[in-house]
Amino acid sequence: MIAAAQSHDPQQRVQAIEAITAAYWRPVYKYVRMRWRLEREDAEDFTQDFFFRFLEKELLGSYDPEKGRLRTFLRTCIDRLFMNQLRDAGRQKRGSSALHVSLDFDEAEHELAAASHVESPESYFEKEWVRTLFALAVERMKAHCSAAGKMTQFALFERYDLADAEDRPSYGELAVAFQLAVTDVTNYLAFARREFRRAVLEQLREMTGSEDEFRREAQALLGVVSK
Amino acid sequence: MKFLPDQVVARLQNQIQTPDLSGTRYRALQYLGSGGMGTVWLAEDEVLHRTVALKILTTESSSTDLAARLMQEATILARLEHPGIAPIHDVGRLPDGRTFYCMKYVEGRTLDQHIMGMGLRQRLQLLQRIAEPWRLRTRAALFIVT
Numbered sequence: 001m002i003a004a005a006q007s008h009d010p011q012q013r014v015q016a017i018e019a020i021t022a023a024y025w026r027p028v029y030k031y032v033r034m035r036w037r038l039e040r041e042d043a044e045d046f047t048q049d050f051f052f053r054f055l056e057k058e059l060l061g062s063y064d065p066e067k068g069r070l071r072t073f074l075r076t077c078i079d080r081l082f083m084n085q086l087r088d089a090g091r092q093k094r095g096s097s098a099l100h101v102s103l104d105f106d107e108a109e110h111e112l113a114a115a116s117h118v119e120s121p122e123s124y125f126e127k128e129w130v131r132t133l134f135a136l137a138v139e140r141m142k143a144h145c146s147a148a149g150k151m152t153q154f155a156l157f158e159r160y161d162l163a164d165a166e167d168r169p170s171y172g173e174l175a176v177a178f179q180l181a182v183t184d185v186t187n188y189l190a191f192a193r194r195e196f197r198r199a200v201l202e203q204l205r206e207m208t209g210s211e212d213e214f215r216r217e218a219q220a221l222l223g224v225v226s227k
Numbered sequence: 228m229k230f231l232p233d234q235v236v237a238r239l240q241n242q243i244q245t246p247d248l249s250g251t252r253y254r255a256l257q258y259l260g261s262g263g264m265g266t267v268w269l270a271e272d273e274v275l276h277r278t279v280a281l282k283i284l285t286t287e288s289s290s291t292d293l294a295a296r297l298m299q300e301a302t303i304l305a306r307l308e309h310p311g312i313a314p315i316h317d318v319g320r321l322p323d324g325r326t327f328y329c330m331k332y333v334e335g336r337t338l339d340q341h342i343m344g345m346g347l348r349q350r351l352q353l354l355q356r357i358a359e360p361w362r363l364r365t366r367a368a369l370f371i372v373t
Contacts, residue, residue: 135229198323222243
């Protein structure tokens with residue numbers, strides 16, 4: 001993904017940057033709102049400007065996967081860009097329309113309002129990164145289940161694993177609702193969780209800068225239980 | 228994109244960290260630790276009713292050559308008999324494609340805990356005892372590779 005984003009082929013580069021934008025815009029937007037206390041409109045402009053600079057190869061050209069994680073690089077770029085823009089009061093708005101990614105700032109604002117503000121902006125950025133990774137993996141998994149005719153498995157996963165604790169049905173209740181045996185519910189959910197894990201790894205590969213970073217992130221995310 | 232609340236993110240993370248052992252004879256009991264290639268879990272062998280240690284790769288074998296390395300490690304260890312080497316019972320693949328091997332679960336303390344309060348001489352003697360199975364293992368590895 002990073003190689004494609006650094007490519008000289010404009011079409012390939014736009015597609016890769018759009019994928020990166022889709023994966024990272026929420027953490028970036030929320031981070032600048034929290035870290036730099038930008039007003040909503042300024043944060044929206046900043047976020048669009050930030051990803052447009054990626055398209056122009058101004059930022060990504062200096063990224064070296066050997067030297068660190070992509071998201072740490074992005075956070076450093078955010079801070080640097082913000083400081084530069086602060087210095088350059090007469091900055092111009094960029095042509096963000098070149099990227100065709102829908103950025104739902106209303107929704108991001110709603111999520112931000114519900115966030116705990118006791119943590120540091122840096123750890124919040126990390127947490128948002130995991131949240132976005134999982135949310136995109138759910139979408140990826142849904143598309144895969146749909147193509148494979150496994151939407152019952154996905155629907156069970158959605159009703160059980162993605163439900164709030166208070167709305168979570170029992171396996172028995174799911175069996176009645178879906179007209180399945182309880183053992184089928186168990187098996188379908190096991191399948192769905194395997195699919196979700198696979199989707200997370202696929203998504204993670206797209207959100208990391210190198211194979212080495214992918215392995216380290218996978219190890220940190222999937223390999224260690226924080227107990 | 229659906230917003231996932233904190234509790235759902237935590238639940239999903241916990242789920243994908245816990246190995247899916249369906250279709251195997253093992254049941255995951257407790258996370259023990261992790262290394263460069265994967266994680267180690269305390270598990271119950273539901274056929275022989277004993278606790279074992281499962282070393283499981285973090286990522287699917289198709290994406291890396293780690294599975295081959297894990298299998299080689301298991302093959303080497305399975306050939307060796309030494310009180311300092313935990314015996315290998317089994318190798319296999321999880322439903323999600325990850326390779327694992329099962330070995331004897333040895334309860335004990337970590338090296339850090341064990342050497343606490345030891346003098347230099349005792350530490351060196353212990354190092355010698357630790358080096359012996361490593362020597363055997365390296366020899367066996369060379370034998371298999373060559």
